[in-house]
Amino acid sequence: MPELPEVEVVRRGLDRWTTGRTIAAAEVLHPRSVRRHEAGPADFAGRLAGRTVLSPRRRGKYMWLPLRADAEDEPGEALLAHLGMSGQLLVGKPDREREKHLRVRMVFDDDGHDLRFVDQRTFGHLMVADLVPDAFAAGALVPEPIVHIAADPLEDAFDADAFYGALRRRKTGIKRALLDQSLISGVGNIYADEALWRARLHWARPTETMTRAEAVRVLEAAREVMGAALAVGGTSFDSLYVDVDGESGYFERSLEAYGRRDEPCRRCGTPIRRDEFMNRSSYSCPVCQPKPRRARY
DNA sequence: CTTCGTTCCTGTACGC
DNA sequence: TGCGTACAGGAACGAA
Structure with a gap:
């Protein structure tokens, strides 16, 4: 995708x-x-x-x-x-x-x-x-x-302070916010899960109580994981994503959370869980990314 | 205004 | 073998 x-x-x-x-x-x-x-x-x-x-x-x-x-x-x-x-x-x-x-x-x-x-x-x-x-x-x-699509985190025009402010004003979960292209663009289901795993945040973490440090962590994680994927030609699960000459990317082997249900977390060994979210899947580590007491979906 | 569920589409995987 | 069903999910849209 x-x-x-x-x-x-x-x-x-x-x-x-x-x-x-x-x-x-x-x-x-x-x-x-x-x-x-x-x-x-x-x-x-x-x-x-x-x-x-x-x-x-x-x-x-x-x-x-x-x-x-x-x-x-x-x-x-x-x-x-x-x-x-x-x-x-x-x-x-x-x-x-x-x-x-x-x-x-x-x-x-x-x-x-x-x-x-x-x-x-x-x-x-x-x-x-x-x-x-x-x-x-x-x-x-x-x-x-x-015009309604926000700058993406790899653009110079991306404003991290504005993103943090928008998060605090939102009454929703962090993953829903990451997927909202009017807040931050370019992030889809795969890299949202990967960024949250790296930042050790649960997908249902309420955005209105997030600290600046947490917001910076997830932003940096998104930049890192998307930059690393770009360097190896992107993620190709099947033949549906290819370069202009039909070549697949190699990032699938580097995924830490997405698509790894029941496989051991590479930080702590706990089996990765899969949750239903927005009629699709969300993958996370139950230990590294504990569910918040007050979750927002 | 914000938030969230529904909808579009086709191929693959899998259970019975 | 064949059939039905779940799943993959970006983003516009409309309902609440």
Whole structure:
């Protein structure tokens, strides 16, 4: 499942393969993949044809390819992408076989490698969006549909004090807060569990009573674990998350909590527990991460 | 306003 | 072998 490190791996791959190239045509094979492009698939394709893509940007789990403006005074646009659960952006020879779940295909005017959006579960999406001023980084631009997405902890624009203040005002549990992309972006179920294990915090720890030291601990843990994952190409549980050339990442072997039900905690040996949480799974160590007396879900 | 449950989707694993 | 069911879960949306 692509979270911040996996999306960053893909962003870097795109930077290498598509930056500066001009899209000749885009073909939408499944309308659901462009459902957030409200003007429809034909408009989506029309807005991309003839446009040159610039160096890709990322915030949290979203990435976007700015499109070179036709004229100086035109509002900027970008091709915005979210991989959802199973989305892949793949680069390869245009004449290779079509993937079973190929949803959108873009070819370039140099007849070189094409760009394909492949997505089994169709939770991901692509759209062309206007760029607007960023609420977090002065002078920067972000696609309008993601102005509500907070800076991620690997950005300079991330404000740890503001994050701590928001935690204290919230009446919820720390994991729910970590997964709330309007508070901190880029963290999904896997890295939330890993960060909480490293910070020795239970997922239901109420945020309104958290100390600054605890907040700093979980933030540092999130940065460390996502940085380490990025360094080895991300986490690939199955073939659903891959780089732009189809390669898997190697971080799965380094996971300490996620997916390790009944396996010994690598700090204390206690079997890792699995709890139901938000209709999904939460993994933690019963000893290192004791459940708080007043838990919040 | 905040908080939280529901919903979308398809392939895999597993019990009977 | 085949069928039904649980599970994987990001984030928009709507209800309370």
